[in-house]
Amino acid sequence: MSEIVRLQLIGLSVVGVGILALLFIRGTFIRVVGFVAIILGLFTLVSLSIPQMASLPPIEEKFDIATVKTPTDMATIGQKIFFSKGQCALCHTIGPSESARCPDLKGIGAKLSREFLYESLTNPQAYIYQDYRVEGMAKEYPATMPYINKNPIGLSRNEILAVIAFLQQMSGEPISIAVSELGTPEPAPVVPAQKAAESSPVAVAQAH
Amino acid sequence: MLVMAAGLLSLPALAFGADATPPAPVEYRDVPYVGSRNVIWVIAQLHLLLAGFVLGVPLFAWICEVVGWKGGEKRYDKLAKEFTKLLTSAYSTTALFGAILLFLLIGFYPKLMNYLSDIFFPSFIVYCILFLLETATLYLYWYGWDTMQDGGKKTFHIFLGFLLNFFAFFIMIIPNSWATFQSSPVVLAEGSDIARAWAATWNPTWWPVNIHRIIANVVLGGYICGAYAGIRYLSSKTPEERSHYDWMGYVGNFIGVFGLLSLPFAGYWLMREIYQYNQQMGITLMGGFLSWLFILQAMLIGVLFLGSNYYFWIGMTYRIPGSDLKYKKQMLAMLVALLVCLGIWMTPHSLVASMEEARKMGGSHHPLLGVFGVMSAKMTVANLMILVTFMSFIMYWRAGKQETAGWATAAKVFMGLVLAVSAIAVIVLGVWGYFVPAIIRINYFSTSQVLVVLGVMLTITPLTSILLKSAKTTSEMVWGVMPPRAGYSLVLNAIMIILLMTLMGYARSSSRVHWHVYGVLRDTSQYAYSPALGYASGIMALCTFLFCMIVAFIFWVATMGDKAKTPAVASKAGLPHGLPAMAGGSNALDEPKTSKF
Numbered sequence A: 001m002s003e004i005v006r007l008q009l010i011g012l013s014v015v016g017v018g019i020l021a022l023l024f025i026r027g028t029f030i031r032v033v034g035f036v037a038i039i040l041g042l043f044t045l046v047s048l049s050i051p052q053m054a055s056l057p058p059i060e061e062k063f064d065i066a067t068v069k070t071p072t073d074m075a076t077i078g079q080k081i082f083f084s085k086g087q088c089a090l091c092h093t094i095g096p097s098e099s100a101r102c103p104d105l106k107g108i109g110a111k112l113s114r115e116f117l118y119e120s121l122t123n124p125q126a127y128i129y130q131d132y133r134v135e136g137m138a139k140e141y142p143a144t145m146p147y148i149n150k151n152p153i154g155l156s157r158n159e160i161l162a163v164i165a166f167l168q169q170m171s172g173e174p175i176s177i178a179v180s181e182l183g184t185p186e187p188a189p190v191v192p193a194q195k196a197a198e199s200s201p202v203a204v205a206q207a208h
Numbered sequence B: 001m002l003v004m005a006a007g008l009l010s011l012p013a014l015a016f017g018a019d020a021t022p023p024a025p026v027e028y029r030d031v032p033y034v035g036s037r038n039v040i041w042v043i044a045q046l047h048l049l050l051a052g053f054v055l056g057v058p059l060f061a062w063i064c065e066v067v068g069w070k071g072g073e074k075r076y077d078k079l080a081k082e083f084t085k086l087l088t089s090a091y092s093t094t095a096l097f098g099a100i101l102l103f104l105l106i107g108f109y110p111k112l113m114n115y116l117s118d119i120f121f122p123s124f125i126v127y128c129i130l131f132l133l134e135t136a137t138l139y140l141y142w143y144g145w146d147t148m149q150d151g152g153k154k155t156f157h158i159f160l161g162f163l164l165n166f167f168a169f170f171i172m173i174i175p176n177s178w179a180t181f182q183s184s185p186v187v188l189a190e191g192s193d194i195a196r197a198w199a200a201t202w203n204p205t206w207w208p209v210n211i212h213r214i215i216a217n218v219v220l221g222g223y224i225c226g227a228y229a230g231i232r233y234l235s236s237k238t239p240e241e242r243s244h245y246d247w248m249g250y251v252g253n254f255i256g257v258f259g260l261l262s263l264p265f266a267g268y269w270l271m272r273e274i275y276q277y278n279q280q281m282g283i284t285l286m287g288g289f290l291s292w293l294f295i296l297q298a299m300l301i302g303v304l305f306l307g308s309n310y311y312f313w314i315g316m317t318y319r320i321p322g323s324d325l326k327y328k329k330q331m332l333a334m335l336v337a338l339l340v341c342l343g344i345w346m347t348p349h350s351l352v353a354s355m356e357e358a359r360k361m362g363g364s365h366h367p368l369l370g371v372f373g374v375m376s377a378k379m380t381v382a383n384l385m386i387l388v389t390f391m392s393f394i395m396y397w398r399a400g401k402q403e404t405a406g407w408a409t410a411a412k413v414f415m416g417l418v419l420a421v422s423a424i425a426v427i428v429l430g431v432w433g434y435f436v437p438a439i440i441r442i443n444y445f446s447t448s449q450v451l452v453v454l455g456v457m458l459t460i461t462p463l464t465s466i467l468l469k470s471a472k473t474t475s476e477m478v479w480g481v482m483p484p485r486a487g488y489s490l491v492l493n494a495i496m497i498i499l500l501m502t503l504m505g506y507a508r509s510s511s512r513v514h515w516h517v518y519g520v521l522r523d524t525s526q527y528a529y530s531p532a533l534g535y536a537s538g539i540m541a542l543c544t545f546l547f548c549m550i551v552a553f554i555f556w557v558a559t560m561g562d563k564a565k566t567p568a569v570a571s572k573a574g575l576p577h578g579l580p581a582m583a584g585g586s587n588a589l590d591e592p593k594t595s596k597f
Helices: A003-024 A028-049 A071-083 A114-122 A157-170 A190-197 B001-008 B036-071 B074-107 B109-141 B152-183 B195-203 B206-234 B240-277 B280-287 B295-317 B330-346 B356-363 B375-398 B408-435 B438-469 B484-510 B532-557
Strands: B515-517
Touching: A003 A028, A003 B195, A003 B438, A003 B532, A028 B295, A028 B532, A071 A157, A114 A157, A114 B109, A157 B280, B001 B206, B001 B532, B036 B074, B036 B152, B036 B206, B036 B240, B036 B484, B036 B532, B074 B438, B074 B532, B109 B152, B109 B195, B109 B515, B152 B195, B152 B515, B206 B484, B240 B280, B240 B295, B240 B375, B240 B438, B240 B484, B280 B295, B280 B330, B295 B375, B295 B484, B295 B532, B330 B375, B375 B408, B375 B438, B484 B532
Parallel strands: none
Antiparallel strands: none
C-alpha cells in the first residue's frame, strides 16, 4: 500500500468518524469536534488529490574533466547544468515567451563575447541590472541576476565555462572555449560556508 | 499528540554519537520512527499558533476595551475582560511550548542553533527583557481590571493595555528576525556583536513578515473568539446566554473580517519582497514545486471569505427583521460573484492530465481554463473577492439603520460610484495585464489593483462611520435567534484561518529548499528534502487539531470558575455613545429579545 493510499484511508476514516459524531452524539463539544474532523479530513483528501511533488536536494554533480574530449562534450555538460544545477531556466527562456521574467537567451552566444558572458554570470551587477524596455528612464528589475559562482547556486569556474560553451553552441556560434582551459575542479563552494558556520561565529552570508 | 509523545519518550534513545571515538561535532540528532523534523514541525507550529493567539487576543481585547470605554457600552469591557482572563493560562502554555521547542532545536540541530546564536545573541537578551516587561504588564492589566474602572484609573488601564500590545509586538518581531534571516540572509560585515545582530535583523523580508503576522494575529484572535462564541452559543441553555454568545460571535467575526480584508495586501507585499530578494525563491514558491500549494491556499481563503460572508448574511436575515427581503437579491449576487471568483482563483496554471488528454488539449494548458490559471486573473479575482466581502461588511453595518444626515443621499451615491468604478478598474487592469510584459504587470498593474481596493476601503469606511453616527435605528437587532449553522460557520472560519497559517508556515519553510539559512548554511541531514503536499497536509491537519484542543482546554480551565455563577447578561449601555456601534450593532440594543430556538 503506497503512502498516498494510506494517507487517503486515514483522511477518509477521520471524515467518517466526524460524520458518525454528528449523527449519533448529542453533546455539543463532541459534535463540534466531529465537525472539525470532517473539515480536516476533507482538507487532507483534497491535498492528496493534487500532484504530489517533493523537493529533493540537488545531487552534487561532479564535473569530470576526463569525460570532456571535445568542446561539444563541454557544451553537452553545460546544457545539463543550464537546466539543472545552474537553475538558469527558472528565469530565462531560450526563445520568446510571454511569461519570461528575464532576458531571452536565444542567440545570446552570438551577441555577446565569452568574457562578457563570464562577467555577467559572476558579476551580474556590473552592467545588467536595469530594464530598458520601458519608456523613459530605465527601471530596476524586480529581481536581479544572482551571482552564479556564489551560493545558493555556486557553479564552479569549469561549470560556468561549460554553460558558456552551451550558449555559444545553441546560438550557432563556434565554441571559443578550449578543453585545455578547464582546470582541476575546485571544492564545492558550499563547504566554506559550512566550515565558516562551524568555526566562525559570524560567517559572511553571501546570498543574493 | 501521539507524535509528540513518541518523540519526547524516545529522546533518551537519541543517537548521541556514543562510543569511544570522539569526534566531529554532532550536527544533527534524530528521533527513531517519528523523525526529528516531524517533532520540530509539530512543536514549532503549535508554538507559533499559540503565540499568534496570545498576541492576537490582547489586541482583540484592547480594541474591545477601548470601544467600550469610548462608547460607554459595558458589555465590550466585559468581553475584553473575558478574553484577557484567558491570557494568563494561554501565556504560560505558549511559553511552555517555546521552551520545548528551544530544547528540541538545541538537541536536534546543534550546528544551526550555534550559528544563529552567534549572530543573534544580543537579540536573545532583548527578547528576555521584553518577556519580563510583558509579564509584569499582563499581571497589572489583568489583576488591576476591577480596581481600575473609573476616571483616570481607567485611562491608565487602557494605557497598560497599549503597553501590553506594544511589548507583545516586539516579542513577535524579534523571533521573526531569526526566521526571516534564515530565508533572506544578508551580508554581515565585520563589527560588534550588536552591529552584526542588527544587520541580520534588518533583512529584506523582516518587515513584510512583521506586518503580515500582526494582521494575521488580529484575524486569528477575532475568529477564535468567534469560534468560542459559536460553541458556547450552540450549548447555551437560556435566552440570555444565547444573546450574549450570539453577540460575542458577531464581534469576533467582525474583527476577523476587518483584519482579513487587509491581509492579502500584506501577503502581496511579502511575496513581492521575496521576488525582489531572490527571484529563484519566488519562482520556487509560485511556479515551482510549491505552486500547487497556492491552489490549496486559494481554496482555504475562498472558504474563509464564503464563511465570513455567509455569517454576515444569516446575521442580516435573522437578527435584523426585514433585512432578509431587502437584501436577498444582493446576497445572491454576491454569492454568485464569490463562487465565480473562487473558481477562477483555484484554476491551476497547468492541468493534471494524461498524455492523451494533454495531446487533445494541445499541451498541459487548457485552451479556455488556461486563461484563468495565470497571475493576472488570480490577482483580479482576489481583489474582487475583497471588494465583495467589503460590500457585505458595509451592508451589515448599515442594515436596520436610517441615515438622517442631509448629505446622506449624496454620500450613498458617491460610495456606490466608488465601488462600481473600482470594480471596473480592477477588471480592466486584470485584462490589460495579459497584454503587457510580466514586469510591467507586477510592478504597476497588480500594485494599482491593490491600491484601488485599499483606496475604496479607506474612503468608504470612515464615510460610513460618520454617516451612521447620526443615523436612527429602524429595526432593533435581535440577539440569540441565529440558527445552529451560524455557530458552525464561526467554527469553520476559525479552522480555515488556522489551516492557512499552518499551510503558509510550510510554504515559508519549504521555500528555503535544502538550506537552513538560504544560500549560506546547507541542510545536510536526511531531512533536507521538502515533503509533498499530501503528507504535509496531514501534519498541518494534526497541528490544527492539537491547537484547537489546547485552546479548548485553555478556555475550559479559564472559565471553570464561572460555571457556578449566573451567566452574564448583556447590559444596556448607561452612558452616551461616543462611537457608532460596530458593524451591524445598534446603539440602543441589548434588551434580549425572544429567541426561536
